[in-house]
Amino acid sequence: xxxxxxxxxxxxxxxxxxxxxxxxxxxxxxxxxxxxxxxxxxxxxxxxxxxxxxxxxxxxxxxxxxxxxxxxxxxxxxxxxxxxxxxxxxxxxxxxxxxxxxxxxxxxxxxxxxxxxxxxxxxxxxxxxxxxxxxxxxxxxxxxxxxxxxxxxxxxxxxxxxxxxxxxxxxxxxxxxxxxxxxxxxxxxxxxxxxxxxxxxxxxxxxxxxxxxxxxxxxxxxxxxxxxxxxxxxxxxxxxxxxxxxxxxxxxxxxxxxxxxxxxxxxxxxxxxxxxxxxxxxxxxxxxxxxxxxx
Amino acid sequence: xxxxxxxxxxxxxxxxxxxxxxxxxxxxxxxxxxxxxxxxxxxxxxxxxxxxxxxxxxxxxxxxxxxxxxxxxxxxxxxxxxxxxxxxxxxxxxxxxxxxxxxxxxxxxxxxxxxxxxxxxxxxxxxxxxxxxxxxxxxxxxxxxxxxxxxxxxxxxxxxxxxxxxxxxxxxxxxxxxxxxxxxxxxxxxxxxxxxxxxxxxxxxxxxxxxxxxxxxxxxxxxxxxxxxxxxxxxxxxxxxxxxxxxxxxxxxxxxxxxxxxxxxxxxxxxxxxxxxxxxxxxxxxxxxxxxxxxxxxxxxxxxxxxxxxxxxxxxxxxxxxxxxxxxxxxxxxxxxxxxxxxxxxxxxxxxxxxxxxxxxxxxxxxxxxxxxxxxxxxxxxxxxxxxxxxxxxxxxxxxxxxxxxxxxxxxxxxxxxxxxxxxxxxxxxxxxxxxxxxxxxxxxxxxxxxxxxxxxxxxxxxxxxxxxxxxxxxxxxxxxx
Numbered sequence: 001x002x003x004x005x006x007x008x009x010x011x012x013x014x015x016x017x018x019x020x021x022x023x024x025x026x027x028x029x030x031x032x033x034x035x036x037x038x039x040x041x042x043x044x045x046x047x048x049x050x051x052x053x054x055x056x057x058x059x060x061x062x063x064x065x066x067x068x069x070x071x072x073x074x075x076x077x078x079x080x081x082x083x084x085x086x087x088x089x090x091x092x093x094x095x096x097x098x099x100x101x102x103x104x105x106x107x108x109x110x111x112x113x114x115x116x117x118x119x120x121x122x123x124x125x126x127x128x129x130x131x132x133x134x135x136x137x138x139x140x141x142x143x144x145x146x147x148x149x150x151x152x153x154x155x156x157x158x159x160x161x162x163x164x165x166x167x168x169x170x171x172x173x174x175x176x177x178x179x180x181x182x183x184x185x186x187x188x189x190x191x192x193x194x195x196x197x198x199x200x201x202x203x204x205x206x207x208x209x210x211x212x213x214x215x216x217x218x219x220x221x222x223x224x225x226x227x228x229x230x231x232x233x234x235x236x237x238x239x240x241x242x243x244x245x246x247x248x249x250x251x252x253x254x255x256x257x258x259x260x261x262x263x264x265x266x267x268x269x270x271x272x273x274x275x276x277x278x279x280x281x282x283x284x285x286x287x288x289x290x291x292x293x294x295x
Numbered sequence: 296x297x298x299x300x301x302x303x304x305x306x307x308x309x310x311x312x313x314x315x316x317x318x319x320x321x322x323x324x325x326x327x328x329x330x331x332x333x334x335x336x337x338x339x340x341x342x343x344x345x346x347x348x349x350x351x352x353x354x355x356x357x358x359x360x361x362x363x364x365x366x367x368x369x370x371x372x373x374x375x376x377x378x379x380x381x382x383x384x385x386x387x388x389x390x391x392x393x394x395x396x397x398x399x400x401x402x403x404x405x406x407x408x409x410x411x412x413x414x415x416x417x418x419x420x421x422x423x424x425x426x427x428x429x430x431x432x433x434x435x436x437x438x439x440x441x442x443x444x445x446x447x448x449x450x451x452x453x454x455x456x457x458x459x460x461x462x463x464x465x466x467x468x469x470x471x472x473x474x475x476x477x478x479x480x481x482x483x484x485x486x487x488x489x490x491x492x493x494x495x496x497x498x499x500x501x502x503x504x505x506x507x508x509x510x511x512x513x514x515x516x517x518x519x520x521x522x523x524x525x526x527x528x529x530x531x532x533x534x535x536x537x538x539x540x541x542x543x544x545x546x547x548x549x550x551x552x553x554x555x556x557x558x559x560x561x562x563x564x565x566x567x568x569x570x571x572x573x574x575x576x577x578x579x580x581x582x583x584x585x586x587x588x589x590x591x592x593x594x595x596x597x598x599x600x601x602x603x604x605x606x607x608x609x610x611x612x613x614x615x616x617x618x619x620x621x622x623x624x625x626x627x628x629x630x631x632x633x634x635x636x637x638x639x640x641x642x643x644x645x646x647x648x649x650x651x652x653x654x655x656x657x658x659x660x661x662x663x664x665x666x667x668x669x670x671x672x673x674x675x676x677x678x679x680x681x682x683x684x685x686x687x688x689x690x691x692x693x694x695x696x697x698x699x700x701x702x703x704x705x706x707x708x709x710x711x712x713x714x715x716x717x718x719x720x721x722x723x724x725x726x727x728x729x730x731x732x733x734x735x736x737x738x739x740x741x742x743x744x745x746x747x748x749x750x751x752x753x754x755x756x757x758x759x760x761x762x763x764x765x766x767x768x769x770x771x772x773x774x775x776x777x
Contacts, residue, residue, distance in 0.1 A: 004335055004555060005335055005337050005555060008544070008545045008552055009545060044404060044405060047404070048404040048405055050407045050408050050411075050580055051580050051581055052580070053405055053408045053580055054408050054411075054412075054576055054577055054578075054579050054580005054581055055577065055580055055581065057408070057573075057576035057579075057580065058573045058574070058576040058577035058580065059573070060573070061569045061570070061572040061573035061576055062569070062570055062573030062574070062577075063573075064566075064569045065566045065567065065568065065569025065570030065571075065572070065573055066566070066569075066570065067566070068562050068563075068565050068566030068569065069562065069563050069565075069566025069567055069569075069570060070566070071562050071566070072558065072559050072560070072561070072562025072563035072566060073562075073563060076554075076558050076559040076562055077554070077555065077559055078554050078559055079337075079552075079553065079554055079555070079559075080340075080545075080552045080553055080554065081337050081552070081553065081554065081555060082337070082545065082550050082551070082552050083335075083336070083337040083537075083550060083551045083552075084549065084550055084551075085537055085548070085549050085550055085551055085666060088440050088536060088664070134495065135495075137495040137496070137498060138491075138494035138495040138496070138497065138498045138499050138503075139494060139499050140494075141490045141491060141493075141494045141500075144500055145483075145490065145500065159594075159596070176596050184594070184595070184596070186501060186502050186595035186596065187500065187501075189595065189596040219596060223480075223615075223620075223632055223633065224476070224477045224480045224481070224615060224633050225476045225477060225479060225480040225501070226473055226476060226477065226598055227595070227596050227597060227598045229597070229598045229600075230600065241598050241599065241600040241601070241602060241698075242473060242477065242598065242602055243612075243615050243616045244616060244697055244698055244708055244712070245620075255620060257708075257709050257712075258616070258620065258712070259615060259616060259617075259618055259619070259620050259632055259636075260620055260632075261620045261621065261622035261631075261632045262622065288480070289480040289483060289484065289631045289632070289633060290483075290484065290622055290624075290629035290630065290631035290632070291483040291484065291489060291490045291493075291629065291631065292483075292485075292486055292487055292488075292489050292490050292628055292629060292630070293490060293628065293629075294624075294628075294629040295624070295627045295628070295629070
């Protein structure tokens with residue numbers, strides 16, 4: 001080729017290798033690819049097999065890739081060739097010419113200042129109007145994050161909706177519970193832990209919260225909202241498996257290690273006339289991680 | 296250089312089979328000259344220039360496999376009872392999203408390979424972008440005139456992370472559902488508008504019925520379209536500005552030395568694309584990834600231990616784990632703990648990345664155009680900072696697996712966390728300092744400035760003394776390995 005980019009001085013255009021062996025290897029790549037592709041089709045027709053499909057597809061694609069890349073690397077002109085790198089900036093004259101052209105066009109826009117301002121106002125108004133439909137994407141948070149579906153007297157039920165009676169859980173036992181009628185409710189999920197036969201006081205003011213040694217804590221981690229799922233009876237600790245926050249159950253789930261900044265809120269419990277575990281009220285503070293409107 | 300086509304020597308050119316078609320297009324597009332210059336375009340060759348190609352071609356694999364998956368996946372949280380072919384899940388209540396993911400894995404022929412290739416391609420895509428970014432950083436390829444392409448590239452990295460997260464959330468399995476819960480908490484923690492933002496994105500309090508269908512349109516349309524757009528600009532800008540090159544014989548700031556686009560570079564690059572796709576296919580077939588059927592369907596009150604996200608989210612997971620348990624409560628408002636590691640840290644990370652070309656120009660006062668790349672050793676401060684950054688994010692990544700480290704080395708979780716809290720500050724400084732010294736030593740060695748080693752001689756009395764520099768006094772060249 002005569003008008004292509006010139007070679008770097010002192011180099012020859014001879015491809016580094018023109019060996020028959022190279023050509024054979026490339027040919028082999030294409031042949032393997034063809035056979036593997038046909039094999040893939042047969043395999044699919046026979047019902048498929050994931051591992052073999054992956055291997056055959058890899059052989060097909062890899063064979064083609066090996067062949068083309070090898071062809072380019074060993075049998076095509078590799079130079080090195082030289083090409084000039086023109087300056088990126090335009091010449092002063094070109095820039096000047098552009099500025100003049102642009103100014104000529106925008107002269108009229110610049111002169112009618114009143115119309116320009118009205119247009120600006122209209123565009124701004126349109127922008128504001130277009131923001132409103134975003135509101136439809138979700139409801140007003142309001143104070144929905146500050147309470148859960150627990151109500152005074154609500155029976156604690158397991159995920160199947162079965163209520164928990166005082167003798168259902170042995171000391172050291174644990175159950176994920178919800179208010180009756182809300183089984184599976186993400187924000188009301190509560191850990192019911194029986195730590196003793198006797199009432200346990202986790203903090204002053206919570207003397208009547210733990211009938212028959214039952215304690216209840218929000219299962220939503222105060223760090224990032226994961227379910228605090230791991231309970232160790234021997235140490236009376238709860239662990240959040242997401243970021244490894246550790247809570248001390250007997251001290252009202254005070255965080256003792258890890259990133260959780262606050263104790264898990266405790267649900268005040270009592271037993272109803274039939275011996276079922278029920279809530280005295282909703283949680284006394286918002287459950288879960290902090291949010292802007294949480295005081 | 297004259298670009299005018301000059302049929303050489305009056306010799307008639309033999310036209311190939313495509314000549315008539317080419318003429319048809321040129322009659323309408325006037326494209327011959329542009330196309331000819333494109334074919335002749337010279338591309339510098341270096342193995343590290345292929346890193347960006349790995350990212351680009353794994354994106355191609357993502358598009359192809361992802362399109363296939365859309366034909367089977369159902370982005371809906373409507374509950375169904377599973378009756379499919381995977382026995383352990385039969386009779387369980389799950390979302391349609393999870394059911395369709397299980398079905399496309401087990402009941403759609405070739406579906407599992409496509410799904411696993413898609414996941415592997417995402418892992419390779421983001422990995423290649425990160426390594427490519429490191430190459431561009433350490434060689435100073437972001438300097439004038441390439442600041443724009445640096446910004447485009449960092450934007451694609453962010454979009455890649457967003458789409459990776461959105462993508463692995465779609466199956467609605469137990470692991471990804473937990474990830475979405477954490478994302479909700481992160482949104483909630485943002486001051487002033489955070490609660491509203493979380494409600495608007497999720498469509499209400501967690502868990503909402505809308506999030507999967509919203510993530511779906513984000514994952515398969517909005518973000519891929521943005522990446523494709525940015526990728527197009529990335530290539531067009533690179534094409535227009537011409538690629539950088541390393542210093543070497545005959546290479547200057549005003550030329551490009553390499554192989555022509557047609558046919559050599561085209562063959563190498565297309566061949567490379569097939570090879571990358573081949574590797575991803577092998578991974579997709581042989582290396583199990585994200586076996587969602589083992590995790591089970593998402594229930595907001597369930598979680599599995601050792602929940603780790605995909606690798607590119609590991610640094611955020613680690614930051615969430617080792618950040619101290621601080622929280623801000625003041626004036627009747629709160630800023631949640633997760634705000635600092637999961638909003639502020641990425642904000643600073645990407646803020647620094649975006650502005651790096653200008654920050655460096657400001658501090659070095661180097662505002663010149665550069666087409667010749669730096670060797671990392673010749674920019675010791677930059678290299679040291681890059682090394683420090685890599686170590687910082689690697690420690691955070693390691694912190695994402697504190698539970699796994701603790702059980703592996705049989706140490707207490709608490710001591711691991713405290714160790715990493717220190718290491719995240721100490722190791723980057725240490726590593727940066729070592730890198731800085733190493734750069735200076737290497738640069739001195741290759742420039743012949745390194746002091747020749749002294750020779751210690753033992754005298755007859757048994758004492759030692761330095762006998763001055765070695766026999767060849769100047770030792771001016773070639774003292775060190777290059």
